[in-house]
Amino acid sequence: MSDRQQLNGIYAITDPQLLPDDTQLFMAVESALKAGLSCLQYRDKKADASKALRQARGLAELCGHYGCLLIINDDVLLAKASGADGIHLGQEDGVLLQARDYLGPDVLIGRTCHNSLQLAEEAKIQGADYLAFGRCYPSSTKPSAPATSLAIFTQAAHLGLPLVGIGGINSPARAAEVKAAGASMIAAVEGIFAQSNPQQAVHQYHQAIKDTLLNSLPTEVQHDSLSRTF
Ligand SMILES: Cc1ncc(COP(=O)(O)OP(=O)(O)O)c(N)n1
């Protein structure tokens, strides 16, 4: 499977307030990885260079064991130095084409598009590998993020890129709702890393998404799928 094909499922994002030291960070991430993550994003806007490099390298190794892609938030230098699989760039985080030049063709680049189809179209032209929309619900982690309607996922479907929903997706029911609206990946901080058991939280997201997708199929296909599963 190419890295881009893996952009489907649960996308966990770390938070230094919830996971303040290496032990808590690596333990919580490994717990989430055990339930199956497509991507993990290392997001620490205040870490000094040595802490960031140590933690990002540790996460790259851990994610490698579980077949999970590691994406670095904001910092192209850190993405390269840590051997991460990708970078996430917001609208204020520099020019996508320059990041591509620096990181090369194989590194995944994700772009924040807030609630804007125009930003999504521009990101596609500039070579983004996935497009992120949100916040989908009120978010305690980033209350200032602009809100989006879930209709954006239908509107952006024709772009043919993986679409990420982010912001306030802190329950399995919300994850299922965003997935049903057309998101390929569900990104969450609080819903995973503010929980006492990240593995269980991720497992519940997977279950809710599976149940919702199954319920959206015609009855005879549901019965067929269930008889194959059990
Ligand atoms: C998957 C994903 N989507 C959106 C964001 C937000 O990026 P940005 O707008 O640059 O804001 P910060 O995260 O840098 O505060 C993200 N990080 N990840």
Ligand SMILES: Cc1ncsc1CCOP(=O)(O)O
């Ligand atoms: C980084 C970011 N960008 C938009 S909302 C958000 C925070 C997501 O965190 P949570 O899942 O806790 O709302």
Ligand SMILES: [Mg+2]
């Ligand atoms: Mg950013």
